[in-house]
Amino acid sequence: MDNIVGKKSGLVWAVHLSLALLVIVWLFPTTGLLVSSFRTGDQIATSGWWKSLTASEQSQTLRTASPDEQQEIDGVFVVEGNLFESTDKPDISSWGTSSRDIGANAPGDTVEVNKGTATLTVTANGDYRLESSEAFEGRRGERVFLTAKTPPEFTLDNYDKVLFDENNREGMAKAFFNTLTVTIPATIIPILVAAFAAYALAWMDFPGRALLVALVVGLLVVPLQLALIPLLKLHNEVGIGKSYLGAWLAHTGFGMPLAIYLLRNYMVGLPKDIIENAKVDGATDFQIFVKIILPLSFPALASFAIFQFLWTWNDLLVALVFLIDSSGETTVMTKQIVELLGTRGGNWEILATSAFVSIAVPLAVFFAMQRYLVRGLLAGSVK
Amino acid sequence: MHPALQGILTIVIGVSGCVGYFYFSNQLLDKVLFPPRGPHAGRNITRANLIRPWLFLFPALAALSLYLAYPVFETLRLSLTERLPGDRSQFVGLANYQKMFSEAKFWEAMRNNLLWLIVVPALSTVFGLLAAQLSDRVRWGNIAKSLIFMPMAISFVGAAVIFKLVYDTRPLGQEQIGVLNAIYLFLGGDHPASWLTIPFWNNFFLMIVLVWIQTGFAMVILSAALRGIPEETIEAAIVDGANPFQVFFKIKVPQIMGTIVVVWTTITIVVLKVFDIVFAMTNGQWETQVLANYMYDKMFRANDWGVGSASAMIIMLLVTPILVWNVYNARKEMR
Numbered sequence: 260m261d262n263i264v265g266k267k268s269g270l271v272w273a274v275h276l277s278l279a280l281l282v283i284v285w286l287f288p289t290t291g292l293l294v295s296s297f298r299t300g301d302q303i304a305t306s307g308w309w310k311s312l313t314a315s316e317q318s319q320t321l322r323t324a325s326p327d328e329q330q331e332i333d334g335v336f337v338v339e340g341n342l343f344e345s346t347d348k349p350d351i352s353s354w355g356t357s358s359r360d361i362g363a364n365a366p367g368d369t370v371e372v373n374k375g376t377a378t379l380t381v382t383a384n385g386d387y388r389l390e391s392s393e394a395f396e397g398r399r400g401e402r403v404f405l406t407a408k409t410p411p412e413f414t415l416d417n418y419d420k421v422l423f424d425e426n427n428r429e430g431m432a433k434a435f436f437n438t439l440t441v442t443i444p445a446t447i448i449p450i451l452v453a454a455f456a457a458y459a460l461a462w463m464d465f466p467g468r469a470l471l472v473a474l475v476v477g478l479l480v481v482p483l484q485l486a487l488i489p490l491l492k493l494h495n496e497v498g499i500g501k502s503y504l505g506a507w508l509a510h511t512g513f514g515m516p517l518a519i520y521l522l523r524n525y526m527v528g529l530p531k532d533i534i535e536n537a538k539v540d541g542a543t544d545f546q547i548f549v550k551i552i553l554p555l556s557f558p559a560l561a562s563f564a565i566f567q568f569l570w571t572w573n574d575l576l577v578a579l580v581f582l583i584d585s586s587g588e589t590t591v592m593t594k595q596i597v598e599l600l601g602t603r604g605g606n607w608e609i610l611a612t613s614a615f616v617s618i619a620v621p622l623a624v625f626f627a628m629q630r631y632l633v634r635g636l637l638a639g640s641v642k
Numbered sequence: 643m644h645p646a647l648q649g650i651l652t653i654v655i656g657v658s659g660c661v662g663y664f665y666f667s668n669q670l671l672d673k674v675l676f677p678p679r680g681p682h683a684g685r686n687i688t689r690a691n692l693i694r695p696w697l698f699l700f701p702a703l704a705a706l707s708l709y710l711a712y713p714v715f716e717t718l719r720l721s722l723t724e725r726l727p728g729d730r731s732q733f734v735g736l737a738n739y740q741k742m743f744s745e746a747k748f749w750e751a752m753r754n755n756l757l758w759l760i761v762v763p764a765l766s767t768v769f770g771l772l773a774a775q776l777s778d779r780v781r782w783g784n785i786a787k788s789l790i791f792m793p794m795a796i797s798f799v800g801a802a803v804i805f806k807l808v809y810d811t812r813p814l815g816q817e818q819i820g821v822l823n824a825i826y827l828f829l830g831g832d833h834p835a836s837w838l839t840i841p842f843w844n845n846f847f848l849m850i851v852l853v854w855i856q857t858g859f860a861m862v863i864l865s866a867a868l869r870g871i872p873e874e875t876i877e878a879a880i881v882d883g884a885n886p887f888q889v890f891f892k893i894k895v896p897q898i899m900g901t902i903v904v905v906w907t908t909i910t911i912v913v914l915k916v917f918d919i920v921f922a923m924t925n926g927q928w929e930t931q932v933l934a935n936y937m938y939d940k941m942f943r944a945n946d947w948g949v950g951s952a953s954a955m956i957i958m959l960l961v962t963p964i965l966v967w968n969v970y971n972a973r974k975e976m977r
Contacts, residue, residue, distance in 0.1 A: 270886060271779075278776040278786050281769075285790045285854065288804045291821065295807065307819050308807075440648070448656040449705075455664055456702030465695040469976055471703075476972040478710045480965050482915050484937050484954045486709060488947055489716035493708075503648060507656075512709020515702055544694055545668040573797030575918045580942070593799040597922050600803065607807065607819070614803035618796050625795035629788060636859065637866050 292618075295611040297413040303607040311411055318361055318406045323379075323387055326395035338389040342381070342403060349407040354381050361404035372401055379403070417612040429602075429609070431616045434595040438572060438617070440503060441582065441591060445510035445571045446564055452511070453518030454560065458548050460519065461526035462534060472523070478516040486513070487580050494581065503589065506582040513577070514567045521566075524638050525559035526552060562635025565628050569621050592617035660701065667697045714958065721951035738948035748953070750929055751936040754845050755960075758916065758932060761846065763909040765853045767902060770860025774868055775890060777861075787865065791858035798855070798918030805851045806923060811836040841929040848930055851919050856912060860905045867901035868894060907964050914960055933957050 294308045302311065321342045329338045343349075355363035356372055356379065364370055366383035377391035379401060389401060421431050459465075460472055490509060499505045529552065537547050553560075571577075575593040582589050590598075596613055603609050625632065671693060672678070676686035721738055723731040742748050773790050777783035793801065810820030811834050818824040823834040837847045871894055879893045895902075917934035924930045926939065933953055941950030 274776050274779050278773070278780060278783075281773055281776070282786045282789050285793070285857070287821070288808050288854070289792070289796070291807055292804045303819060305819075306817055307821065307824050309821065309824075444652045444656060447653055448660065451657060451660040452701045452705065455660075455698045459695045459698035463691075463695040463698070465692065468695075469973065471699070472976060473969045473973055474711075475706070477965050477969045478706055480911050480961050480968060481710050481714060482911075482934075482954070482957045482961055484915065484917075484934055484957050485717045486713035487954075488720060488941055488951060489713040490709065492716075504652070507652060509709065512705045515705045516710065519702060519706075543668065543672065544698075545664065548698075569795055573800070575797070575799055575921070576938075593797055593918070596799050596803060600806070600922055607810075610803055611807065614800050618800045621795040621797070622792065625792060626788070629791070632794075633791075633862050636862050 289618075292611050292615055295607055296417055296615045297415070298608065299414055299416070300606060300608040302412070303611075304605075311413075313411065318404060321403050321405060323389055323400035323403065325398055325400050327398075329395050331394075334392070336391045336394050338387075338395065338400070340387065342385040342387055342405065349410075351381065351383050351385060351405050351407045353406045355404045356402065358402075358404065362406050377401075381405075417608045418616075421609065421612045421616060429595070429599060429613075431592060431595060431613050434590050434592045435616065437589055438591045438593075441506050441510070441578065442568060442571045444507045445514070446567045448507065449511045449514045449518050449567060450560055450564060453515055453563070454522055454553065454556070455548065457519050457522035457526055458544075458552055460523045461529075462547075462552075463544065475516050475519050475523075479520055481516075483513055483576060487576075491580055501582055501584040501589075503582065506577060509577050509581045510567070510571050510574075514563075514570070517566065518563050521563050521635060521638055522556060522559050525556055529555055558631060558634060559638070561628065561631040562638070565624060565632050566635055568624060572621055663701065664698070668694070671697065717951045717954050717958075720947055721955050724948050734948070738952040742949045742952050747926075747931055748936060751926075751931040751933045751953075752956075754929075754931060755914070755933045757845055758849055758852075758913045759910060761849050762852050762856065762913045763906045765849075766856040766860045766909050767864075767905055769853065769857040770862075770905065771864050771895075771902075773857065773861040774865035775894075778865060778868060787861060790861055793855045794858045796855065798851075798916075799922050801851050801855055802919055802922035805847075805854075806838075809837040809847060838924055838930075839928045844924065844928055844930055848919055848923060851923070852913065852916060856909050860909065863901060863905050864898065867898040871897050907967070911961060911964060914957055933960075 291308050294311060295303050298308065298311055323342070324338050324340050326338070328340075329336050331337075351366050353362035353365060354368075355361040356370065357363065364381070366381060369378050369380040371377070372379045372389070373391065373395075376393055377389060377395070379387060379389050381387045381403060385405075387403070389395070420427055422435075423432070424430055425432075460468060460475075486509075490512075494500055494505045494508075499508070533551060533555075534547060537551055542550070573593065575591075575597065578591045578594055582591065583594055592613075596610070596617060599606075599610055599613055671690050676690040676693075677683075678687045678690070680686075720731075722733060722735060724734045724737070725731050773787070777786045777790075780786070796804070807819070808821050809823075810818075811823055812818050812820075814833055818827060818834055822837060823831075827834060838844045875893055875897065876889055879889050884892065915934055916932060917938060920926060920930055920932050920935045921938065926932070926935050933956060937950050937953040937957070940946045940953060944950075
């Protein structure tokens, strides 16, 4: 069909262009975070991340050495040196001594400073020479505004600090493991429980089956918000309180409707012959389930596992209510990031890196298992 | 005990507990209670088969009723009572609701939620449909789809950080590091705006985050539906001289209307529960409150369980039509 429509080549180009535009718009925000996590705090604060990918003109303010270091040579007082402290010296494209006109002079120019009592020369590599017939006074050197082309520069320091610095109390290492501790049991256990129930709802005949399926469909949309207070009360009464166990149970309960729904829908579609043959051969329901249904349902099990994994990994509300107590020992990554947003709102290098650490795992799972995720979505949206 | 160890132990206990439960309860049924042997073999088999489904269902049903069904009724009860010191409570009728209705913040949350309910499903569906239609027509469509779908994997909190960077504001004169302000100034804006603090409009900047996440979902479902359209209908339209836009709007869209409704309602439910985005980005300040965050405020900050439960019931009330509709459809399908 497309070739018929495709005859209008102008339209084809429009399709390519608009799709490309859409993809770029969708990708742009995440890329910003990723790129920012590899830049230093200063870089992030002084230029947009999109400029960091190309060599950029950057302005900075530096000072010459202080008057303490002046030397007297033939009756002339001289302060000499290089403006840059680091070894790699960018090429200066222009410089100035007044904040009102920071690009007034070209490299190599000599200008008067200190109300005409001294002269300053700055060359392209940052070498300067400050000369005066009178001694320099004061404690601070002359201010110089530089505009220089700096090549793209990235660093892994942020990740080092966020993940591996043991003195960093805002680090993500502990929260990372806590999140993992919440996620894995909360993904595995509901699958098993739901699979048995889904089998019963798909292949066993008993009164009230239709009603139970309807109940599951109904519970699919019950908002989590309703469960918070009653369950927190319940957990406190039976002594679970705020703990991993509470979070695991809560995630198991909340994931159950989708699990049963997805798995049942898939199991209903399995060929009837296999199951009936097995029954005729004398297999019990338990054997049929374990030996036939479970292996055949792998795609559905995988889709639900991905859903549940993404949902528990990314969850904030359940962790806030059922897990994180006042000691903060069991904090998860989402909570840690919200805290950072509050306390370190301006420190983008920390924020971006922390956020990316928490995003990286789900993204990896997403790209590796996308097929199953799509299949699950298609089966899971109530038709 | 170390939490990781505790986690592994839980997996082992949980998994072996589940398997053990299912295995031994079946054994008990078949070997001890109703063995398919002896004088009553036939009757025993019938009885065992009557009980077995419930063995399979029991753990799941227990979890469902304890964690989802019971809380609905308990929240309803809590919303009608007032908490007294010393773990007692007192029936107060609709007083909590009256108190809530008299709060300006509640109505602000209601207004914003309605805005969210209109804007987010609409934009997500439209962008999703657009992306689905466009990506089905080009060879690199699968890559494009996967990139647009990607935000689905990102947490609401992560997305909040991502968009906080987009919306970042620097004072006039400094270089803007938020792309929105950079574009705004480039296009001739005279003053960098702090987007998240402009009342009313800031709601839309929060909604964009959810649209960004949900568009991928809409696209995946709608793309499958578009591919399911019978070729003949499209061919016939083209033979009759329909242009691509007519084919899309008059032939394709009407045929996938059912799927569009499904996508719309699913996103609607997500919107009603939206909490993390508002919590992380503005926490309901500058008139961005929504119901779920209002509820969290009442329950865990103001410690007012009555009003908190009442607002949770409002969310439940808003979900109910969709719930009924879904159940109705599911029952129709089962017949």
